Structures are given as structure tokens and as C-alpha cells.
Amino acid sequence: MAISSVTKAKIFCRLSSTQFISTVPHKISQFRNKICLANLLQRYGLSPSQLHTFLAKKHFLLDHYNVHDIQNSLNILLSFKIPQTSFISLLFDCPAVLDFNFLKKWQIGISKFGDSGISPVAICSVLALSKRFQIDPDLFLNRVSLLKDLGFNGGVLTRVFERFPRIIMMNEDEICEKIGFLEGTGISRYGIERVFHYFPEVLGFDVENRLKPLLGEFLELGFSEDEIRDEITMDPRVLGMELGEMSRCLGLLKTLKCRVPIKDKIFSEGEFRAGFEVKLRIDCLCKQGLIHREAFKILWKEPRLILYEIEEIEKKIEFLVHRMKYGVGSLVEVPEYLGANFEKQIIPRYNVVEYLRSKGALEFDVGLKSLIKPSRLRFYNLYVKPYPECEKMFGRFAEGTGLKRRHPVGMWKLFKPQKHTETKEDVNNMKSFMEPLV
Structure with missing residues (x-):
């Protein structure tokens, strides 16, 4: 139908x-x-x-x-x-x-x-x-019992599971192999517990292909077995270094051009410790978005960073990126920023420039180089003295220092920054320890 x-x-x-x-x-x-x-x-x-x-x-x-x-x-x-x-x-x-x-x-x-x-x-x-x-809880509980039988105390046990839970997937032989390796270096039982507590990630490293070659490199660099053992016990993160990393760090230290007191302080705890401190700063800079080559260049130009705490470096970079709105790559051109005093230099200068910009007193852009590189006196004469209200945020000079007014209030004069040129020797020194990074 x-x-x-x-x-x-x-x-x-x-x-x-x-x-x-x-x-x-x-x-x-x-x-x-x-x-x-x-x-x-x-x-x-x-x-x-x-x-x-x-x-x-x-x-x-x-x-x-x-x-x-x-x-x-x-x-x-x-x-x-x-x-x-x-x-x-x-x-x-x-x-x-x-x-x-x-x-x-x-x-x-x-x-x-x-x-x-x-x-x-x-x-x-x-x-x-x-x-x-898809790990069963019975396997986890089995590993807890196993680690306790191997001598892991409560604190070490907790630290291992917090930082390296993959130990659940390891068998007894793999765990015992790491313990045997550390015992072979002469580290005491207490020292082994310290290694696992402060650097539990070492449990995931291959002994034959990673840990033994690393110790071999340390020995080839001239460090004694006792020195290596003491350094591992003091800071177990030493075992986290990549092959060839210590050699590059020591290469940078040998080419540093800085004042003698700074160099003496860098090497005050020995060459091994100095090389490891370089590695920690390189890791810190790379974590912030720089590549290894850039990080080495910054550290070579600003050796004082080796003496600064990691937290202080991170605080300065966070302020640079999130408050000052500069890219982290600007540090390659102005590594002096990381060497400047955060409370006494960076913050006061930034506050002055921001205040002048908000008042429309700046008809030009003050870059990071112009903000950091001038001496305190030069910055004062350029940006503070013509505007007395800025003296409070910048910090007044002590009376009787003989400062003379260089130009009338409101008149601005820019100084052309001196161009830094690297000598051929400087370039060759940098290439010597940066070639493996290319």
C-alpha cells in the first residue's frame, strides 16, 4: 500500500x-x-x-x-x-x-x-x-618484607618507596647487586643506608653499564678510591652523574678567569667537590629551560654561581621570568644577573625602572643589560638622582660620599655600554670543554 x-x-x-x-x-x-x-x-x-x-x-x-x-x-x-x-x-x-x-x-x-x-x-x-x-598489593607487601630482611630500616624503606617505587618490580638479585657494588667500594653498612636514603634512584642504575664505568672515570681523572668513597657517602647524588660529565665540569673549572679569592673558595673542599658543584648548577639551569651549551657558557662567564645556593639561583630566575617578563634565554647575554645581589641590587633597580615607566618618565626600553650591568653609582645618576622620590626604593647613598649632580632634574643621558669582546684564547678555552656538548 x-x-x-x-x-x-x-x-x-x-x-x-x-x-x-x-x-x-x-x-x-x-x-x-x-x-x-x-x-x-x-x-x-x-x-x-x-x-x-x-x-x-x-x-x-x-x-x-x-x-x-x-x-x-x-x-x-x-x-x-x-x-x-x-x-x-x-x-x-x-x-x-x-x-x-x-x-x-x-x-x-x-x-x-x-x-x-x-x-x-x-x-x-x-x-x-x-x-x-596492574601490580597486586601482595607483591608490594612481599617487597616490603624482602627489604626489611636485607636491612632496610623504616626511614630508608619509606624514602625508597617515595622516590623510587619501581623497586616493587625488581627481584632480590637486582637489589642485592646494588648493595654488593656499594660494599665493593668500601662503603660501610651505615653509608649504604645513607646512599639509599638520599639517592634511592641509584637502585635503578645498571651496575655493569653505568655504575662501574662511572667509578672508572673518576679513577682515570686522578681521584683515589678513598676520596671517591668519601664523596659518595657525603653526597650520594654523585652516582647520578653521566659518563664524561665530571670531565667536562673539571674542564670548565680549569679555564675559569676570576679573582683568586673566588677560585680558592670554589676549590676549598677539593677538586672533586668543585666539579660536582658545577654539575648541580648546570642541572639547575637546564631545568629552567636552557640547553647544556648555554648553561656551561653562563657558568663560565659568571663563576660566582658555583658558590651560590641552588635555591637562590632558582629564585632569581623565577623573578626574571614571571615578574620581569624576560625569557630565560636572556641569561646567556647577561649572566651577571645571576651574580647580582637579589635583595640589594635586582629588586631595587627593577622597582625604580617600573616606577619611572608607570609615570611615563622613560621614553626608551630599559633592557636587562642596562638594568644590571651599570655600577651602583652609574645607575643612581641615570635613573634615581633626577627623581628624588626614587631614592627611598633604591636606597640612599651615605652622606659625604662626594656625589655630584651630573645633570639637571628631568634630563636623561644614556651611556653607551662598552662592548665586551672575547679574545681568541677565551674562545679556545670554551671550546675545549664544550665540544662534547655540540
């Missing part, structure tokens, strides 16, 4: 309305679940900004878990007494850990073991690894 056009239209309208009714409630349901999840996570400590980022990237949670199960999972995580910071990091780094069945299994497994002496932060690291690699 033929279907008229009117009948077709009626059928189409019924199908369309049915489809609309079936899809809209689903969308409404998803939206409600998202709101419920957001409210739930906010009650468990996520800030509004964190919630926005989390839900934008982890929208798959509602596709795999319902809100009720997620709430039960969060309660189990809280039962492990995980600190708030670690708790938030775990949710962002491994949201799949909210699997209720997975957490319930771990809750039962840990409760059977009793007080294992493992810190909540360590449990947090173990849970993230276990979810990624």
Missing part, C-alpha cells in the same frame, strides 16, 4: 521527537553528573581553578565510574592519610587510581599486613605505579 506524503511527514515528526526525547535527557544526565563530580571534588580539597583544569582533561571519569563509586574511592584514599598536596597530585597524575575495586583490594591488602611503617606519601607513589602496571 502506498504511503502518502502527509503520512510520511507524520512518521518523520514522531521519529524526530522520539530521538530528541531520548538524547536530551542523556545530555542533561551527563551535565548533572559533571556538576555532582565537581561538587564532590571541591569538598575533598580541589580549588575552583584546579577543578576546571581537572574536569577539562579527565572527562573520561564519568564514562567509566559513577559519582557514588568515585566518592567511595576518595574515602579510601583519605583512609591512607595521604597529605593534601600529594592527594591532589595523585588525582591529576593518575586519575585512574579512583577505580573503586582497585582501591578496595589495596585497602584490604594493607590492613592484613598491619603497620608496615610506610609513610602515606610512599603509599601514594606506590598506588600510582601499581595502577599503571
Whole structure:
């Protein structure tokens, strides 16, 4: 029987309305679940900004878990007494850990073991690894017992699981191989515990292909076995150096051009320690976004950095990038910035220039070089003396220093900076220890 056009239209309208009714409630349901999840996570400590980022990237949670199960999972995580910071990091780094069945299994497994002496932060690291690699809690508890039998005390055990949870996936022979290597260097039992406590990542290094060649390099550089042993015990991170890294660091030290007191202070604790301090500063600069070649060049031009604390260098770079709005690459051209005093030089000069810029007193851009390189007197005469209100933020010179007004108030005079030229000898010295980085 033929279907008229009117009948077709009626059928189409019924199908369309049915489809609309079936899809809209689903969308409404998803939206409600998202709101419920957001409210739930906010009650468990996520800030509004964190919630926005989390839900934008982890929208798959509602596709795999319902809100009720997620709430039960969060309660189990809280039962492990995980600190708030670690708790938030775990949710962002491994949201799949909210699997209720997975957490319930771990809750039962840990409760059977009793007080294992493992810190909540360590449990947090173990849970993230276990979810990624589908590790059973029985294997974790087996490794805890094994490490205790090998002499790992509670503090070392906790530190290892916090920083190197992959030890769960290692067998007894692999762990004993690392212990045997350290014993072979003459390190005492207490020293071995110190190594694992301060640098647990060494447990993941291959003995034959990484650790033994590294010690061989130290010996070839002229360091004695006793000196190497003492340095490892003092700072186990020495074992984290790459092959050839100590040679490049010592090469830089031999070509430094700086005042004798600075060089004496750099080598005050021995050549080995000086080379390792160079490595730590290079790592710090590279962590901020520089390449190795740039980091070596900065350190060679500003040797005082070897004497500065890592935290101080990081603070200056953070201020440079986030407050002063310069790229980290500007340090290659003006390494003196990292050698300047943060409280007495960098901040006062920056405040003066920002104040003058806000008042419209600057008709030119004051670059990082013009901000840092001038002497205190020169900067004062250029930017402070014509505007007395800036003296308070800059810091007044002591009276009687004989400062003379060089130009009337409001008149500006720029000094052309002297161009620094590197000699052929300087270039050759830099090439000698930077060639392996090319």
C-alpha cells in the first residue's frame, strides 16, 4: 500500500521527537553528573581553578565510574592519610587510581599486613605505579618484607618507596647487586643506608653499564678510591652523574678567569667537590629551560654561581621570568644577573625602572643589560638622582660620599655600554670543554 506524503511527514515528526526525547535527557544526565563530580571534588580539597583544569582533561571519569563509586574511592584514599598536596597530585597524575575495586583490594591488602611503617606519601607513589602496571598489593607487601630482611630500616624503606617505587618490580638479585657494588667500594653498612636514603634512584642504575664505568672515570681523572668513597657517602647524588660529565665540569673549572679569592673558595673542599658543584648548577639551569651549551657558557662567564645556593639561583630566575617578563634565554647575554645581589641590587633597580615607566618618565626600553650591568653609582645618576622620590626604593647613598649632580632634574643621558669582546684564547678555552656538548 502506498504511503502518502502527509503520512510520511507524520512518521518523520514522531521519529524526530522520539530521538530528541531520548538524547536530551542523556545530555542533561551527563551535565548533572559533571556538576555532582565537581561538587564532590571541591569538598575533598580541589580549588575552583584546579577543578576546571581537572574536569577539562579527565572527562573520561564519568564514562567509566559513577559519582557514588568515585566518592567511595576518595574515602579510601583519605583512609591512607595521604597529605593534601600529594592527594591532589595523585588525582591529576593518575586519575585512574579512583577505580573503586582497585582501591578496595589495596585497602584490604594493607590492613592484613598491619603497620608496615610506610609513610602515606610512599603509599601514594606506590598506588600510582601499581595502577599503571596492574601490580597486586601482595607483591608490594612481599617487597616490603624482602627489604626489611636485607636491612632496610623504616626511614630508608619509606624514602625508597617515595622516590623510587619501581623497586616493587625488581627481584632480590637486582637489589642485592646494588648493595654488593656499594660494599665493593668500601662503603660501610651505615653509608649504604645513607646512599639509599638520599639517592634511592641509584637502585635503578645498571651496575655493569653505568655504575662501574662511572667509578672508572673518576679513577682515570686522578681521584683515589678513598676520596671517591668519601664523596659518595657525603653526597650520594654523585652516582647520578653521566659518563664524561665530571670531565667536562673539571674542564670548565680549569679555564675559569676570576679573582683568586673566588677560585680558592670554589676549590676549598677539593677538586672533586668543585666539579660536582658545577654539575648541580648546570642541572639547575637546564631545568629552567636552557640547553647544556648555554648553561656551561653562563657558568663560565659568571663563576660566582658555583658558590651560590641552588635555591637562590632558582629564585632569581623565577623573578626574571614571571615578574620581569624576560625569557630565560636572556641569561646567556647577561649572566651577571645571576651574580647580582637579589635583595640589594635586582629588586631595587627593577622597582625604580617600573616606577619611572608607570609615570611615563622613560621614553626608551630599559633592557636587562642596562638594568644590571651599570655600577651602583652609574645607575643612581641615570635613573634615581633626577627623581628624588626614587631614592627611598633604591636606597640612599651615605652622606659625604662626594656625589655630584651630573645633570639637571628631568634630563636623561644614556651611556653607551662598552662592548665586551672575547679574545681568541677565551674562545679556545670554551671550546675545549664544550665540544662534547655540540
